[in-house]
Amino acid sequence: MKTLVVIGASGGIGYECVKEILLHDENRWKIILGQRDHCSTKAIGALEDYRKIAPSDTLLAPFTCDLASFSSIRSFVANLKEVRTINSLIFNAGCVMDSVPTYTEDGLETTYQVNHVGYWLLLKLLLDAGKTIDRIVFVNSALHRKGRDLSADECLISNQRQQNYAYDGVKVYGNAKLVQVLCVKTFVNALERSRESGQVPEILICSPGFIPQSDLGGRLVALCATSPEYSGKLGLFIDKDRKESSLNPLAQDQALQKKWWLLTCKAAGIDPFI
Numbered sequence: 001m002k003t004l005v006v007i008g009a010s011g012g013i014g015y016e017c018v019k020e021i022l023l024h025d026e027n028r029w030k031i032i033l034g035q036r037d038h039c040s041t042k043a044i045g046a047l048e049d050y051r052k053i054a055p056s057d058t059l060l061a062p063f064t065c066d067l068a069s070f071s072s073i074r075s076f077v078a079n080l081k082e083v084r085t086i087n088s089l090i091f092n093a094g095c096v097m098d099s100v101p102t103y104t105e106d107g108l109e110t111t112y113q114v115n116h117v118g119y120w121l122l123l124k125l126l127l128d129a130g131k132t133i134d135r136i137v138f139v140n141s142a143l144h145r146k147g148r149d150l151s152a153d154e155c156l157i158s159n160q161r162q163q164n165y166a167y168d169g170v171k172v173y174g175n176a177k178l179v180q181v182l183c184v185k186t187f188v189n190a191l192e193r194s195r196e197s198g199q200v201p202e203i204l205i206c207s208p209g210f211i212p213q214s215d216l217g218g219r220l221v222a223l224c225a226t227s228p229e230y231s232g233k234l235g236l237f238i239d240k241d242r243k244e245s246s247l248n249p250l251a252q253d254q255a256l257q258k259k260w261w262l263l264t265c266k267a268a269g270i271d272p273f274i
């Protein structure tokens with residue numbers, strides 16, 4: 001039996017991705033559903049839908065994983081203590097805020113924490129807990145290409161608020177997705193270096209495009225999570241047409257990669273682990 005972990009499995013693309021795998025993938029799956037609140041009506045409704053279509057030998061395990069709360073992320077990982085190998089780990093949940101910044105209980109701006117910082121804490125905790133991870137899929141966005149003026153955003157992932165910061169929710173979302181790509185690049189570079197000495201996880205970044213119907217996005221993410229066609233790939237960026245696509249040129253800037261890796265680890269309260 002294979003194990004899949006999906007973060008953001010109560011609605012949208014994550015929900016459609018799980019359905020796609022249940023309906024069409026031939027493997028037997030244990031699927032760990034990371035949901036913002038696994039007791040919410042929406043999450044329970046999603047679980048009921050999954051049960052209606054799941055093959056009888058599928059295991060579905062819903063747990064709360066609120067990326068806007070480091071303590072929730074820690075509890076989520078603690079709940080996975082019996083899991084040794086994660087065949088596919090999907091970092092899908094994300095959010096865009098309006099025109100006013102909001103801050104999480106950890107003191108970070110919500111878009112940055114939910115779309116980016118929370119995932120690195122989660123990954124670090126899984127690695128510290130000794131899990132073997134075969135593949136990680138980061139659900140990103142074409143809007144990362146619009147990422148710019150990153151230095152102004154440093155105040156959003158630190159506790160240093162700036163009164164004169166001109167907040168624009170969509171811009172911050174694009175920037176947070178760019179910062180995710182920068183950190184994935186840092187991580188991938190480190191994995192490339194250690195590839196000779198052992199197996200490393202496959203890393204894919206995908207961009208579902210702007211999709212009013214999330215079933216198309218769900219199919220793309222399911223493909224990225226399960227297809228053998230991506231075996232051994234490290235850092236491939238796949239777009240909505242399932243083709244390898246270009247990144248924002250800023251993503252190749254090694255100084256930016258390093259800077260945002262360190263800022264991210266600090267924001268997540270973890271030692272830089274590569």
Ligand SMILES: NC(=O)c1ccc[n+]([C@@H]2O[C@H](COP(=O)([O-])OP(=O)(O)OC[C@H]3O[C@@H](n4cnc5c(N)ncnc54)[C@H](OP(=O)(O)O)[C@@H]3O)[C@@H](O)[C@H]2O)c1
Nearest residue numbers: 008010011012013036066067068092093094141209210211
């Ligand atoms: N749809 C698009 O056009 C599009 C385009 C490009 C990229 N994307 C990316 O695709 C991913 C999924 O987006 P979507 O379109 O499916 O959005 P969505 O319909 O709004 O669903 C977002 C999912 O993320 C979850 N989520 C939100 N905040 C969370 C938190 N604090 N902790 C844990 N889970 C949280 C939601 O949970 P609740 O159900 O509890 O709210 C929901 O399951 C995101 O990373 C997004 O950036 C989407």
